[in-house]
Amino acid sequence: MAVQFFGQYLLEKGIITAEQLLKVIEYQELQNLRIGDLAVRQGLLSENDAARVNQLQLSQDIRFGEAAIQLGVLEEVEVQILLTSQRNSHVYFGEAVALLRLAPRDEIRKALEEFTTEQATYERAAFDIPESVRLAPVVASYFDLSLKLLLRYWGVAAKPGEVITGLRELCLEGNAVEVRFSGDLAVRCFLAAPAGVAVKGGKNLLEAAEITPEDCIDLTKELANLVCGNLIARLSQEGQNATISPPEVVSSPVVLADEQAVRLEAATPYGSYTVAVAF
């Protein structure tokens, strides 16, 4: 299950209903103040200054605290106090479910333990991506998820090779698809699986003896969708919002105009599996 949000986990397990999930979200929105609102409530910022900070934050894509310090309306120590206060008063989803008496505490605790165990399989692997590559953490995350989900859902283990940076042209073998990101992050993510890898994945997933070439393309699109969807979830946990386009088949080589790409090739028993990000 690719659930990365505890509320959805509880919903899928039938522990809460959709209406109850929305009720919890509303409760959290009331309780969990954003740092700017907290600063205003604690009298550290005027509403006017908070609005100026918000504006700077949006225009420069920086954190609220950094923007406030830059404008000279908050000291660094005040930002630290606010962040601690925000962390300490945060009501987590499971806690809110219990506070609203929507499910017994024991049941929530047990579900949280199961959810956390499942999530552990999504912990990040470290990739040696040079800091000179803009968006290196996002690239590392994408590569990591691509390999993990390939193993988890297609049953194909891939051994990562070298990370190649600064590419102006991408050579992709087999069924190659592209997913475009928009929003806070405008990148193009590529994923290419040779026919043998997709056939193995198809057999694993569909439990079918025969996998057609159309199925192989469809499977590759679906895997790309899944990887990028999980990447979005990770980004959203870090406060970055992005949306993705449906995966599209691309033909190799992909010539990049004003962008450059980072590519990782991974060896599998069925041929080389390639993932890349252009930015």
Place this chain on the structure above:
Amino acid sequence: MSGTKKILLVDDSGVATKVLESIIRGFEGYEIVGRAKNGAEGVKLYGELHPDVVLMDIVMPVMDGLKATQSILLIDQRAKVVVISSVGGARDTVVAALRLGAKSVIAKPYEAEAVRTVLDRL
């Protein structure tokens, strides 16, 4: 056939549809009556087939699942739409779908038990 619930599947991925079909075929009391490849087709088929449940993918070409959910609920506010979240359960997408009126959410890749729980609770 009384009591059998009619299901409409809306997903651009043929493979994902096949997987979901094979899961639902294992359940008693449910019948798949239609398949659509995008949200617009899903809205059209909803009007023709009047299914009891719509299982709707989110990221699709032509019309995405959130817009299609909204359109179906405009036609029939009692429609039971369950969105399929392939976006890793991203909190905002799940909440947006439920706020639009979706009854529940199922995560991709599918787990038979989760699909069953969600369908049975509708």
